[in-house]
Amino acid sequence: MTEYKHLWDFYRDLSRLLGEGATLRDLYEALLMVPADERQREDGSPAELQSLSQWWSQSPSFVPIRLRELFEGLEVPHGEDYVLAMVGHLGGRHEQEVRLHLLRHDSQLRDDLFWRIFEVEGNAGISLANVDKYSSRDLDWHRTVIRLVDEGTINRARVLRSCLEALNRDFASYRAGWFSKTYNALVPDASEAAADQALLRQCLGSSVTATVSLAATHLALIHKQGLLEAPQFVEACAAALSGPKAAAVGILRILETIAGDDAVSVDAVVSAASSGLAHPHVDVQRASIRLLQRLGREDIARDSSGDLAPAVVAELLPSAAPVAAVARLSDATPGRSLAAAPVQPWSDEDARERFAEFLEFRTSALDLELALAWLAITENAASTLTPLLKRALRSQPDGGDQWLGPLVQVAVDPETIFLPRPIWQRTRMVLVDGVYVERPDGQPTPLRTEEERTALPSLVTRLREVASILQGRTPRRRLLATPTDTQGWIDPDVLLERFDSGPVPLPVDLTQAILRIRPADRDRITRALGAERPVITEAMSIEWTSRVSSAVRPSGSPKWIWWSPVIVADPVTDPSPLQPALIPSITTSRWDLERRQVSPLVAGALGLVDPSSTLPFAAVAVPVMHSATSEVNLSAGTSLSTLASHPGVWTSETAQVLALGMAALRAEHRTHAAELFAAAIPSRISPQQAAIGFAGCQPAIALSRWASSLSDAAMLAPDAVVDLLTHLLPRLPRAARGIGALVGLLLDESLRHHRAVSDPALRVWLAAFTGSSGTAKAARGALALG
């Protein structure tokens, strides 16, 4: 017999031993070939079991414990830790044979201990769901159980029942998923399901939507075969009527067919049907009202008509009036108040406190401007900022604006080199006196400068200009580009006075200052300063391009489509420190977005580049917000805030920032965007222009998110929503996924606010919907409003 050097060698040899038909005794004898000290460490002690119950070693570490129990009489407590140790370590990650073998041949394990896997939930490390998630497909616990059921090793009826019992143990949804998946995979027939219908009824009250759906599906099957225990079902079903839409509709269908049964209490059915009125989905509301009408209790639905979807009320309760729920737009609503206020310059007295606050949040571009203004003029930068140096140097995980720490460092120690160009040095290992030593290999390679890494290179160069003042290489001065009001504008007279009283201007400071003069004064001021007027990109367009996955759906269509915005600007020149108002033409936005970092601070600073135009900001914010539709983007919130406070003119390209925000992954960004929508339309941009922007990025977003955000915005500005939909819908493909939700929203809001649907283009577009789909019905309902 093979002697093993380590226990790990025994684990690796298990597959071979099982392949050769080893018995449990053979496995134990092979285990004895492991050095005794290693073997005896697997003693099933409480500490070891606790470790195995929490950390997945991906190896069959439970096997030695079990073999020693069987053949050495090792006494191990069979508590929860033991069960989880078995779940995690009865076999390796990429094989199933060990698990199958022990369950087939170890009768105590199979007949007793195995069933406890249905009782113990597990934890973040070890659970059936988690172990299966990271195990090889087809070799996981799920397949093991199915295989053992199929071959008759374990009792099918008991597995089905145990799965339902587990689903009623209030496990977390992630871990409960394993049991619903296994139950469904065994495809119980109606009689098998009916045997456990009390458990299925319990599942209707679960807080896990997948469990409720499972129960509703199987109870419908039981009902279809005439095996449903109707009175008990009626008593238990109300819990599911606030659950998933399909489950709720299924439950109401069952109620409809059993409402007339003698054994069923009509009052109980009425009570259950009333619960469905609270469901947010119109299909559930419809089914509930119809059932109540059939039971002669329409009065209950009528009493709740103010909380039902107006389209449902109009269809089924025509004499009830819809109630409009409108929230007040407050001055705190983003974009609501655009009044400019004078800025409050920093002084030596308050600079430390204000700098500390700025460092903590690092998002206010206006504060950065004021900080730079103070740094450029104060003689007390070092003494003021020394206590903040540690905080300033604290690393920022998202990168992109790690310039503040070095700037404070320069203020404290002027000898410090500010933002040196990074280099990369290849190295190689050489053997020196028998020891490997790392040595440089070739010349160092310069990496991208900070200007080349950011979407706003002028900002970095302005920091360099201020650093040179702090280092004493340039005279102290009042910076020219410091805004005089909170919108980022500079009073022309103040700029001239700064210019006249200061030393030779810093080049980027001067350029930025000119861009912050209102357009009507720019030529005059530029001439007075003897400067060149910066080039400004006046127009750009955003094209959306796509690429598709090679994987296809059964229908032949691609499984995934990735959309990217392509910014096309004229002239095709990237912005530079001296030309910050140029818009980069981005041909592969994704690549460029990563290459040119847009931190929250940079997103805010982009809004201050040229207060008269939102275009330079939109060119960078569109890719940012597009990424926020599918993943967390830390600059998304700042981008929306910047747009809200930006005084510049909105174009349809600007509206795309808003449109993408309303389709963002995170609810808080959608909420933010809905408020900005309500504040901006029509005061900042007409519904027609906004609709062009929305339609432009439509291929890249989920229409259902727009429907949800527009519904939210309708609580603040219902007319703006109806107006936008009036101009947007005719621009959208009728077959687009989720279009029904937008048509339904148009109908609901038109009904709620007594708006006619009279726009000719919209009516033509709506009239083209035919058939009995929900969308077609909503379209006809909207047309009927005239």
Add this chain to the structure above:
Amino acid sequence: MIAAPSVSYRYASPSALSSDGTGSRLSLATSGGSTPAGEVDSPYFFQGFVERPAVVAQALLLLARVARTRFYVPPNALAAVLRAADPVITATPDGLRFEAFSVCCGVYARLDIDAGALDIAHLAAGVTNVDVNPPLRQALAGLRPSEPLHLRVGEEELRVATLDDELVEESVPLPTRWLKGFAETQVLFAGMSLRHELSGIAVSRFIQSLPRASSTKSALWATHAGRALRLASRPTPGAVCVAGPERLRVLEPLLRFATGLRAYGPDAHSDSLPMSSAWVLEMPGARVTIGLSPEKSRGFSGEGALLTSLAADVEPEALRLVSNRLAFQSRIQPGRLAADVGLPENDIAPILGALASFGQLGFDFRAEAYFHRPLPMRTELLDDLHPRFSDARKLVEDGCVSDGGDSSYVVRSAEAQYRVVLGVDEDRCTCLWYTRHRGTRGPCKHVLAARTWAGHAPEAACTA
């Protein structure tokens, strides 16, 4: 050094739900506790029928769910396992209260069952822990709504019987922040006002409209929208913060019983940082209160709401005097209490705050008053529970506070010097803590030290 606090549970038998042809019997096992007569091992507080079995069963399940849930998992702590603490039950003539606190210390839950919804055969005042084990949870989930439910909290016979081999014994180490948080919620609640009220279908609509996931620092603000509530991205006066809004969805299983929802919060204004909030779901004969911390990643324990009260330097003798007067009142009336103990009524509020910090009191929104509920905590843990307070006291004792003029103070700490301004509405400091939280998590140790020094002005050389 004081050992980490822990709670030892010692149940005579597991809690269980049994059914026969006539109904179900829910026996909740008790472990240790207090009564007006003193400490007892296995208290017997209640026996009788509950009017709404389904409401009670689902609400108890909700409490058990909150108690064992981490609503926020810190990075690199995925496998950290904390045993959930068992719910605390308080019995008074006004009814039964069950309380639970989440493992992440960010969500508080309480079920109040009114005496009117109980058919009482036996009711004795007191507080104890009750066992809610996994088989019991499963049985509660399967309870038939129409079945009569007989509830028993504790066993009468156990007071004389020898404990048998069914004894369930477990010592659960409770992190200090858990204990702090449990106490802190009550003081925070006392500072909140009713902001919104919903009824009927609007309750379900609002809860079901909450996002199912949000980023770590996500905080939305519930604002009026006609008869409904809307979640806004910015605070406005009257808005209630819903930080980590998906946490409030724990109420979902109770929505079918809901008759109303009330939202409580502190005063908000347009510059407010995220705040704590409390949500009371009204059901027939019972209500559930959910308290949410200002951020998912922040437990209540860091809120520091108690510290201002503590800095007021409540006299230990006054604390004892008031504490001795409390006998499981379900509504503590400061005026009457002041008259009883012979103290000015203005002195009572800080004393109640301090007692709450010891885990002696809970706060009831409906009564708008504290109720007496002594948690199993030792009062000498106070310094451990409030390190900022003890740090501040040390700064004062070491002479690190001096007058800076114009209501400002200079506080020297760890080689740094901070400027503290004590104001009528707000105290300010130049330290990182204040910069970051602007007073929303209680005063920093420098402000506490300045406040304490302003009252005592000791003379000593700074050694900190």
